[in-house]
Amino acid sequence: MGAEFDALVRREAQRWLTLRTHDGQLPISSGDLLDFRIEGRPFRLMDAQRGIRKPRELSAALSIRTVYTADGRQRPYDDAVGPDGLLRYKWRGEDPDHAENRALRTAMDEGLPLIWFFGIASGVYQPIYPVYLLWEEPQHRQFVIDPDVARGLVAPGERVGEHVRRYILRETRQRLHQPVFRATVLRAxxxxxxxxxxxxxxxxxxxxxxxxxxxxxxxxxxxxxxxxxxxxxxxxxxxxxxxxxxxxxxxxxxxxxxxxxxxxxxxxxxxxxxxxxxxxxxxxxxxxxxxxxxxxxxxxxx
Structure with missing residues (x-):
C-alpha cells in the first residue's frame, strides 16, 4: 500500500498505545490490542504466535515481542545487553533469509520505528516505542536495538567511550527497564x-x-x-x-x-x-x- 500507509500505521499505532496505556503508565493485554483499528478496520499490532510482526500490507516489520518468563526461568531467546550498553534482539531461527528476519532488516535499512511488546505476565505486555534497529550482527544472529537514545552516537565496530556507554545504559534503563519493572511489580x-x-x-x-x-x-x-x-x-x-x-x-x-x-x-x-x-x-x-x-x-x- 506504499510508504504513506506505512507511516500512517506506525504513527496511529503509537498514538493509540499512548492513550490506552495512559502515556506508558499501564500495560496492555493481548486481547485489548485487538481493539486497534486503522481506517475503520481491525489491524493487528502484535503477532499472537510469532515474536516479529510483519503485516502483509507493510514492507517491513511493525513490532517485536519478548515473552514473559518468571524469575529464574530462561527466555526462549536471549535478548541481552552488549559491551556498548545497547540491547540485542535475536533473529527468528538461524536462517538469515527467514521472512521475519528480512522484515526486520528492511525496517533497519529504512530507519523505521518499531514497537517492542515486552511481556510482564502471561498475555500482558508493556509496549516500548519507538525503538530502532541500528545494525545487524550476523555472527551472533541478532540485531542491535535502540530505544531511541543512541542513534548518531555509535556505529558498528567502533569502540564506545565509557561516558557514552554510561549515558546509553542510563537512558535505556529509564525508557525500557523502568517501565517494564514498574508494570511487573504493580501487577505482582x-x-x-x-x-x-x-x-x-x-x-x-x-x-x-x-x-x-x-x-x-x-x-x-x-x-x-x-x-x-x-x-x-x-x-x-x-x-x-x-x-x-x-x-x-x-x-x-x-x-x-x-x-x-x-x-x-x-x-x-x-x-x-x-x-x-x-x-x-x-x-x-x-x-x-x-x-x-x-x-x-x-x-x-x-
Missing part, C-alpha cells in the same frame, strides 16, 4: 501499596529494595515493592524500613515526633505491622537477602 502486587494497600495505580511506584544503580539492584520483581508515593519517599529516605520478615519499622526519632494525621496514621501507625500486600506467587515475593541489605542501612540511619 495487584496494583496496591504493600504498606497501606492503597489501590490507585496512578499513586503507586515500583520501588527498588536495593537501588538499581548498585550491582545487586536487579530489575526483577523480587527486588521490588509496590509503594504509594508517600511510603516510597519514606522508604528511599530511610524513614521507613522493611525487615526480612516483612515487618514495617519507622525511624525511632519520628516515633517521638508529634505532627499531623499523615505522620500519625500513615507512618507511625504502620510501625511494627506486617506488610498488608505481598505477591501471591512465592517466586515474586521480596528477596530476603535483598531486604536484609536494605534493612541494615535503615537501622544504621536510625
Amino acid at each position: 502486587y495487584e496494583k496496591r501499596c504493600a504498606v497501606c494497600a492503597l489501590r490507585h495505580a496512578e499513586l503507586l511506584d515500583a520501588a527498588h529494595i536495593v537501588p538499581d544503580r548498585e550491582e545487586a539492584g536487579i530489575a526483577a520483581v523480587r527486588n521490588g515493592l509496590a509503594l504509594c508515593k508517600i511510603h516510597h519517599a519514606a522508604y528511599d529516605s530511610l524513614v521507613l524500613g522493611i525487615s526480612p520478615d516483612l515487618v514495617v519499622e519507622i525511624r525511632s526519632d519520628l516515633l517521638e515526633e508529634i505532627d499531623g494525621p499523615m505522620l500519625e496514621h500513615g507512618l507511625k501507625g504502620r510501625h511494627g505491622q506486617r506488610l498488608m500486600v505481598v505477591p501471591r506467587s512465592r517466586a515474586e515475593r521480596p528477596d530476603r537477602e535483598l531486604l536484609e541489605q536494605r534493612f541494615a542501612r535503615f537501622r544504621a540511619a536510625g
